[in-house]
Amino acid sequence: MFSRQWVEKDILRDVSGILNPGMNAIMGPTGSGKTSLLDVIAGRKDPKGLKSGQVLVDNTIVTSDLRLCSAYVVQNDILMGTLTVRENLAFSANLRLSRKEYSSADKQMRVDSVIQELGLKDCADTKIGTMFLRGVSGGEKKRCSIGMELITSPSLLFLDEPTTGLDANTANSIMELLQKLSKKGKTVIFSIHQPRYSIFSQFDHLTLMNKGEIIYAGAATKAITYFEELGYKCEPFNNPADFFLDVTNGTMVENENPLAVIYRKSPHFLNVKDRLTQISDGFDPEVTKGDRVGYATPFYYQLMLVSGRTVRNILRNPQTSYAQLFLNIFFGILVGLIYYQIPHTLPEALQNRTGAFFFLVINMVFGNLSAVELFISERVLFIHENSSGFYRTSVYFLSKVFADLIPNRILPVFIFSAIPYFMMGLKPDVEAFFLYCVTMSMVSLSAVSLAFLISASAGSFAMANILIALPYVVMMVFGGFLVNLNSMLSGMSWLKWASIFRYGYNALAIIELKDQVFTSNYTSMTGDMYLDHQEIDYSTWGFWQNQVALTGIMCVCLILTYVQLRRINRWK
Numbered sequence: 001m002f003s004r005q006w007v008e009k010d011i012l013r014d015v016s017g018i019l020n021p022g023m024n025a026i027m028g029p030t031g032s033g034k035t036s037l038l039d040v041i042a043g044r045k046d047p048k049g050l051k052s053g054q055v056l057v058d059n060t061i062v063t064s065d066l067r068l069c070s071a072y073v074v075q076n077d078i079l080m081g082t083l084t085v086r087e088n089l090a091f092s093a094n095l096r097l098s099r100k101e102y103s104s105a106d107k108q109m110r111v112d113s114v115i116q117e118l119g120l121k122d123c124a125d126t127k128i129g130t131m132f133l134r135g136v137s138g139g140e141k142k143r144c145s146i147g148m149e150l151i152t153s154p155s156l157l158f159l160d161e162p163t164t165g166l167d168a169n170t171a172n173s174i175m176e177l178l179q180k181l182s183k184k185g186k187t188v189i190f191s192i193h194q195p196r197y198s199i200f201s202q203f204d205h206l207t208l209m210n211k212g213e214i215i216y217a218g219a220a221t222k223a224i225t226y227f228e229e230l231g232y233k234c235e236p237f238n239n240p241a242d243f244f245l246d247v248t249n250g251t252m253v254e255n256e257n258p259l260a261v262i263y264r265k266s267p268h269f270l271n272v273k274d275r276l277t278q279i280s281d282g283f284d285p286e287v288t289k290g291d292r293v294g295y296a297t298p299f300y301y302q303l304m305l306v307s308g309r310t311v312r313n314i315l316r317n318p319q320t321s322y323a324q325l326f327l328n329i330f331f332g333i334l335v336g337l338i339y340y341q342i343p344h345t346l347p348e349a350l351q352n353r354t355g356a357f358f359f360l361v362i363n364m365v366f367g368n369l370s371a372v373e374l375f376i377s378e379r380v381l382f383i384h385e386n387s388s389g390f391y392r393t394s395v396y397f398l399s400k401v402f403a404d405l406i407p408n409r410i411l412p413v414f415i416f417s418a419i420p421y422f423m424m425g426l427k428p429d430v431e432a433f434f435l436y437c438v439t440m441s442m443v444s445l446s447a448v449s450l451a452f453l454i455s456a457s458a459g460s461f462a463m464a465n466i467l468i469a470l471p472y473v474v475m476m477v478f479g480g481f482l483v484n485l486n487s488m489l490s491g492m493s494w495l496k497w498a499s500i501f502r503y504g505y506n507a508l509a510i511i512e513l514k515d516q517v518f519t520s521n522y523t524s525m526t527g528d529m530y531l532d533h534q535e536i537d538y539s540t541w542g543f544w545q546n547q548v549a550l551t552g553i554m555c556v557c558l559i560l561t562y563v564q565l566r567r568i569n570r571w572k
């Protein structure tokens with residue numbers, strides 16, 4: 001149960017070749033290793049998995065830096081659904097084109113020309129679409145994904161199955177566009193499953209894969225002759241792509257791949273091997289290490305654009321924000337009604353006040369549970385954009401803090417705080433009200449920060465829900481209201497130091513009860529006496545230490561959130 005056994009699997013074996021500018025197709029049946037090969041060449045596979053071999057681009061060893069200066073179109077389109085096609089393209093252009101070389105007008109022109117080239121004019125101002133919002137069609141989405149990469153005019157373009165899921169005409173027009181680019185001297189490398197003839201005829205170079213090995217790599221036009229020489233006949237009118245798949249099917253003999261063995265002995269491969277040996281002989285890894293590639297745009301500019309997009313996304317998808325606001329108003333009124341005009345007579349005066357404070361803190365903490373979805377729902381988008389050089393991790397993190405934490409988590413708190421404060425008839429004092437709002441905001445911020453940390457650490461909602469429930473419930477028990485912390489086992493009571501509930505509850509109790517006098521028929525009791533009895537330090541520092549502790553929890557959680565975002569695995 002506790003020991004993990006890793007089973008090693010050979011996914012690519014003895015794969016060598018040279019790809020030049022032009023249309024380079026990687027073809028083969030499903031599971032033959034097309035995507036794996038593409039990812040290795042593109043520097044997107046975890047180097048730990050590569051046991052031997054080297055990939056060179058322009059005589060430079062491929063590192064993850066290649067991701068910043070090449071383009072990669074993934075199989076499942078990853079776009080911001082609430083933005084239009086034009087806005088998505090502009091986002092890519094603004095972040096990935098250097099401001100020194102391109103003015104705003106130049107970037108605008110590039111967006112327009114990509115829209116023109118990809119035939120996206122009719123849907124340029126249509127939103128991409130989300131789960132709840134019908135947007136552009138699948139083909140238009142695919143073209144937009146390609147456009148996001150073409151914006152930078154990359155000399156090296158990788159595409160993982162660019163035609164999968166598209167109708168024949170759309171697939172054809174996309175391949176024609178890629179061919180046009182390749183004619184301009186760009187190296188287009190793509191995996192493709194079963195192209196029709198008109199698409200196949202656009203390939204310059206073909207790499208045929210079967211079970212992780214190459215069974216042919218060379219000019220696409222010479223592939224049929226190669227297999228005919230081996231005794232395989234392509235029937236007239238048969239699509240060569242279908243013919244190659246038929247050839248690969250059924251050629252495995254136990255663990256042997258005879259076609260791969262024959263290919264490795266062919267004069268063509270020996271020739272390629274000689275050229276590769278020459279390249280590696282004249283290759284000095286130190287001299288050819290290549291300069292570190294940086295981001296195209298500065299930090300503050302990225303922050304402005306990514307925050308702007310986050311705000312726009314919230315405004316166009318306002319359900320969560322509305323629900324948050326509605327929930328705050330509803331619970332504010334509910335608390336106000338339950339504890340309406342708390343009297344100054346004992347025992348209600350103390351019981352209702354302390355009960356109300358605990359209820360308010362519970363609402364503040366649990367009302368922010370929605371924050372756990374923040375990094376999970378955008379995880380794929382973040383990984384794709386971050387690893388493709390759109391923006392730094394710190395930019396993404398700060399954009400969430402500015403565009404989500406402040407408007408979504410602080411503003412509604414003031415509404416929630418103000419409603420019950422006056423309905424309950426708490427201290428009619430401006431300073432007390434202000435300190436009460438500060439405390440509620442700090443409770444909200446520290447609870448949200450903890451939710452952010454869980455969100456950045458968990459891969460799924462289910463996991464995040466389990467992980468968030470545990471600290472919230474433990475902190476509630478150690479909040480000082482449900483159980484007397486002094487009577488607790490000393491081995492457990494230290495947990496009170498990490499309880500957001502305790503700091504929030506203590507601060508609210510100090511603000512309201514300090515210097516108040518409560519009476520009953522024959523006796524009177526001061527708030528200070530109650531605070532003494534509960535061992536709550538109500539000195540000035542005693543009050544502020546709760547705020548310091550909440551700030552500390554918030555800072556630690558936010559720093560750890562950033563660390564977790566950096567640790568997310570970007571390798572495929």
Ligand SMILES: Nc1ncnc2c1ncn2[C@@H]1O[C@H](COP(=O)(O)OP(=O)(O)OP(=O)(O)O)[C@@H](O)[C@H]1O
Binds near residue numbers: 009011029031033035
């Ligand atoms: N991380 C991994 N762990 C285990 N097996 C893997 C891993 N990555 C790839 N494979 C296996 O390697 C083989 C090649 O996978 P790959 O995705 O490259 O194939 P493909 O030719 O692109 O297939 P398809 O056309 O279906 O996308 C498959 O059998 C796959 O299950």
